[in-house]
């Protein structure tokens with residue numbers, strides 16, 4: 001089970017995620033209580049093993065801005081929220097080896113992992129980073145393949161969610177926080193352990 005911990009802002013929480021066995025860590029480079037500067041993301045990512053994917057999270061920014069922020073931060077992957085067309089992914093594919101396409105579970109589009117050339121599809125609540133969950137029963141067809149379940153997951157609920165929808169991976173932000181934008185190392189460890197013990201992909 002691939003596990004991404006998103007919205008990290010402090011070195012101790014990066015260390016907690018990496019030592020717990022997270023596969024990816026996210027830095028929010030767009031408007032959010034979790035926003036960090038690209039320079040801060042670069043500091044936080046320094047020393048993170050290459051086996052852990054560092055992800056820059058973007059929403060409704062121009063591709064030129066995404067490129068510029070990704071360059072300064074040095075993230076190894078780019079996560080795009082906000083109905084970007086396939087051309088945006090094509091343009092960024094030359095820039096970054098790994099792309100994550102984030103969509104709301106309420107999208108009218110088919111949930112097909114890889115349809116835009118992305119490495120992973122992230123199916124999220126309509127309001128990203130809100131801690132709100134969504135009901136898989138209202139989605140006509142869940143994806144197969146490399147897709148991440150996100151939205152309102154917590155250390156105590158992630159195992160049941162994995163059992164219910166069998167994603168390839170999971171992503172969390174609010175569920176490992178003590179207050180909005182403030183992460184908790186113990187919750188990060190508990191989340192990773194619960195997700196990893198829920199079996200393979």
Ligand SMILES: O=C(O)c1ccccc1NCC(=O)[C@H](O)[C@H](O)COP(=O)(O)O
Nearest residue numbers: 006032128129130131151152172173174
């Ligand atoms: O986290 C944010 O504040 C954010 C802001 C704007 C776009 C995306 C954002 N987060 C993206 C993520 O990958 C979150 O981890 C994902 O939406 C799940 O969030 P949560 O429900 O809080 O666990």
